[in-house]
Amino acid sequence: MKLRFLSLVAAAILLAACTTKKPETVAAVAAAPPPPPVAAPKPTGPAPDSLEYFNTVVGNLVNFAYDKYDLDAAAQSKLKGQAAWLKQYPARTLTVEGHCDERGTREYNLGLGDRRANAVRQFLVAEGVAANRLKTISYGKERPTCVTSDETCWAKNRRGASTAQ
Amino acid sequence: MLKALTKMLRAGAVAVLAIILTAPSSYAQVRLDITRGRVEPMPIAIPVFPGNSDELMQMGKDVAEVIAKDLERSGLFRPLDQKAFLQELTSLDVQPRFADWRTLAAQALVQGSVDIQANGQIRIAFRLWDVFSGQQMEGKGFGTDAANWRRVAHMVADLIYSTITGESGYFDTRVVYIAESGPAINRVKRLAIMDQDGANHRYLTDGSALVLTPRFSPTGPEITYLSYFRNIPRVYMFNIDTGRQEVLGDFPGMTYAPRFSPDGNGVAFSAALNGNSDIYTMDLRTRRMVRLTDNPAIDTSPSFSPNGDQLTFASDRGGTQQIYVMNADGTNPQRISFGTGKSRYATPVWSPRGDLIAVTRYASSDGNFYIGVMKPDGSGERTLAQGFLVEAPTWSPNGRVLMYFAQGPNGGRTRLFSIDLTGYNQREIITPQDASDPAWSPLLP
Numbered sequence: 001m002k003l004r005f006l007s008l009v010a011a012a013i014l015l016a017a018c019t020t021k022k023p024e025t026v027a028a029v030a031a032a033p034p035p036p037p038v039a040a041p042k043p044t045g046p047a048p049d050s051l052e053y054f055n056t057v058v059g060n061l062v063n064f065a066y067d068k069y070d071l072d073a074a075a076q077s078k079l080k081g082q083a084a085w086l087k088q089y090p091a092r093t094l095t096v097e098g099h100c101d102e103r104g105t106r107e108y109n110l111g112l113g114d115r116r117a118n119a120v121r122q123f124l125v126a127e128g129v130a131a132n133r134l135k136t137i138s139y140g141k142e143r144p145t146c147v148t149s150d151e152t153c154w155a156k157n158r159r160g161a162s163t164a165q
Numbered sequence: 166m167l168k169a170l171t172k173m174l175r176a177g178a179v180a181v182l183a184i185i186l187t188a189p190s191s192y193a194q195v196r197l198d199i200t201r202g203r204v205e206p207m208p209i210a211i212p213v214f215p216g217n218s219d220e221l222m223q224m225g226k227d228v229a230e231v232i233a234k235d236l237e238r239s240g241l242f243r244p245l246d247q248k249a250f251l252q253e254l255t256s257l258d259v260q261p262r263f264a265d266w267r268t269l270a271a272q273a274l275v276q277g278s279v280d281i282q283a284n285g286q287i288r289i290a291f292r293l294w295d296v297f298s299g300q301q302m303e304g305k306g307f308g309t310d311a312a313n314w315r316r317v318a319h320m321v322a323d324l325i326y327s328t329i330t331g332e333s334g335y336f337d338t339r340v341v342y343i344a345e346s347g348p349a350i351n352r353v354k355r356l357a358i359m360d361q362d363g364a365n366h367r368y369l370t371d372g373s374a375l376v377l378t379p380r381f382s383p384t385g386p387e388i389t390y391l392s393y394f395r396n397i398p399r400v401y402m403f404n405i406d407t408g409r410q411e412v413l414g415d416f417p418g419m420t421y422a423p424r425f426s427p428d429g430n431g432v433a434f435s436a437a438l439n440g441n442s443d444i445y446t447m448d449l450r451t452r453r454m455v456r457l458t459d460n461p462a463i464d465t466s467p468s469f470s471p472n473g474d475q476l477t478f479a480s481d482r483g484g485t486q487q488i489y490v491m492n493a494d495g496t497n498p499q500r501i502s503f504g505t506g507k508s509r510y511a512t513p514v515w516s517p518r519g520d521l522i523a524v525t526r527y528a529s530s531d532g533n534f535y536i537g538v539m540k541p542d543g544s545g546e547r548t549l550a551q552g553f554l555v556e557a558p559t560w561s562p563n564g565r566v567l568m569y570f571a572q573g574p575n576g577g578r579t580r581l582f583s584i585d586l587t588g589y590n591q592r593e594i595i596t597p598q599d600a601s602d603p604a605w606s607p608l609l610p
Contacts, residue, residue, distance in 0.1 A: 034593065039340070067481075067485070098347055100462070102526065102527075102554065103527065104376060104509075104556075105466075105511035105512050105525050105527070105556050106464060106557070106602070107422040107466045107511070107512065108479060110391075110419065110433065110435075110437075111437060111442040111465050112463065114418070114437040114440055114442065115417055115440040115441075117440070118439055118440030124438075137397075137419075138419055142377070145351060146350075147349040147350065147575055147576035149575050
C-alpha cells in the first residue's frame with residue numbers, strides 16, 4: 001500500500017516535471033519562425049463602441065515611472081487610441097483615475113495620483129477630446145491592482161486607469 | 166448649576182469635585198527626569214482602591230489596574246506585584262507603614278478609595294506618597310457617574326505622571342484612526358475611535374465610503390478627515406458627540422490633508438486643481454479661505470506651529486519632496502530637510518511643545534521608511550523608528566510620545582505603535598482590526 005502510494009507520488013513528480021518543462025520548449029520553437037500572417041478580424045469580438053472593446057482593444061491603462069507623471073511613447077500611443085475612440089463615439093465619457101505604488105506616503109501620493117490623472121486628461125484634451133467629457137480622480141496608493149512588494153508590481157500600480165461610461 | 170452639571174455628565178465629562186486632601190509638599194523629592202535618554206522605570210506600589218461593597222471593590226480593583234497599566238506603558242514606571250504587598254490599605258485614612266513599603270523597594274505609593282455618595286455618584290480619591298520621606302505629594306477626589314470610572318483612573322494616572330515627572334500627562338486622551346479590513350486591492354476603511362489604551366473602541370463610519378487621514382480638533386469634539394463620499398475626495402468635519410458630518414466647502418478638485426489650527430477655529434489643507442496641489446486655510450467661522458502657496462509643485466501635509474505663527478508642509482518644489490516651514494500668511498518658505506541616502510520627506514507634524522517637527526522619511530538608497538524628528542530649523546534630526554513602511558506620526562498632547570502605523574511588505578497587516586521621543590519604549594496599540602493613520606486627541610476637557 002505504502003509502496004503504491006510512493007509510486008503514485010513519483011508519477012506525479014514526473015508529470016509535474018513534464019508540465020513545467022514543456023512551455024520552455026514551445027517558447028523556444030515559437031520564437032524562431034516569423035509570426036504567421038494576421039487573419040482578417042472576424043466580427044465575433046466585442047462591439048467597437050462597447051466598454052469591453054475600450055478596455056481590451058483600445059487599452060484603458062497607461063503606466064508611469066517612480067514619482068513621475070510624464071507620459072512615455074507607449075502611453076502617448078495608447079492615449080491617442082483612447083482619443084480616437086472617444087471622438088468616434090461622442091456619447092461616451094471618461095473618468096481617469098490616478099494611482100501610485102506603495103513606496104510613498106498617503107498624502108503625497110494623493111497629490112501625485114492627481115497629477116497623473118490630469119496628465120492623461122490634458123493629453124486627451126490636446127488630442128481634441130472635449131474637456132467636459134473627462135473627469136479625474138486620484139486614489140493615491142489606496143487601490144493597487146497588485147500587492148507583491150517588488151518593482152514589477154509597483155510598475156503596474158503606477159497607472160492612469162480610464163473608465164469609459 | 167445643576168443643569169450645567171447634568172449637561173456635562175451627559176457629554177461624558179467627569180465633574181471634578183477636586184478635593185485637595187492635603188496640600189502637596191512644596192517640593193517633590195521623588196522625581197524622574199524624562200528628558201534624559203533612557204530612564205530606569207520607577208518602582209511604584211498601586212494597591213486596590215478599597216470600597217465597602219463587592220461592586221465598589223471590583224471597581225477599585227479595575228481603577229488600580231488601569232492606573233498601573235497607563236504608568237507601565239509609559240515606560241517610566243514599574244508597578245509592583247500586588248501579591249508582594251505587606252500592608253493592606255483598607256481606607257484612605259489608614260496611615261501607610263512606610264518601612265513596609267520601603268522593603269519592597271517602592272519609591273512611590275498610591276493609596277486610594279472608591280465610595281458611593283448620597284447623590285448616587287461615586288467618588289474616587291487618592292493620595293500619592295513619597296515612600297522614602299513619608300510625605301504626601303498629591304491628593305485629590307473625583308465625583309462622577311459610575312460609568313466614568315475609567316476616565317477618572319486615567320486622570321489619576323495623569324496626576325501621578327505629572328507630579329513625578331514635572332510634565333503634563335497624556336492618559337486621559339483618545340485616538341481616532343482608520344480601521345482597515347478586506348483585500349489589499351479593495352480595502353474597506355472606517356473611521357474609528359478609542360481611548361489611548363485601546364478601551365471604549367467604536368466605529369464612527371460604516372465603511373461605505375473610503376476615508377483617510379483623520380485629525381482631532383485641539384479644542385472640541387471634532388475630527389477633520391478625507392472622505393470619498395459619492396466618489397468625490399473632499400475634506401469633511403465630523404462631530405464625535407452628535408455624529409454630524411459636514412463637507413468643508415465646495416471645490417472644483419480634490420481637497421485633502423486637513424489639519425486644525427491651534428485655536429481650533431481654522432483648518433489648513435491641500436486643494437488640487439488641474440494636477441497641481443497648493444495649501445489653503447479656511448476660517449471655520451467665516452468660511453473665508455486664504456491661499457498660502459502658489460507653486461506648480463505638490464504642496465501638502467500642512468501643520469501649524471502651536472502658537473499659530475508658522476506652518477510646516479511637504480513639497481517637491483526642489484525636485485523631490487522635502488519639508489518646508491513658512492509664515493502663517495504663506496511668506497518666506499524655507500526648506501529644512503536635507504537628509505542623505507536620496508531621502509524624501511513627508512508628513513511633517515509640529516510638536517504641541519513647539520520644539521520639534523515629526524516627519525516620515527523614505528530613503529530610496531535602502532528602500533526603508535523612517536519616523537524621525539528635527540528642530541523647526543532642520544537641525545538635530547533623529548530617527549526613532551524604521552521599517553518597510555512606517556508612516557503618519559502623531560504627537561501625544563505633552564509632546565513626549567509619538568504614535569504611527571507600520572505595515573510589512575506584500576500587503577501585510579497595518580498596525581499602530583507608539584514610541585517615546587527618546588527612541589525607546591516601542592509599544593503596539595492593539596486594535597480589533599488592521600489600523601492606520603492614527604491621530605491623538607488633546608487631553609480631554
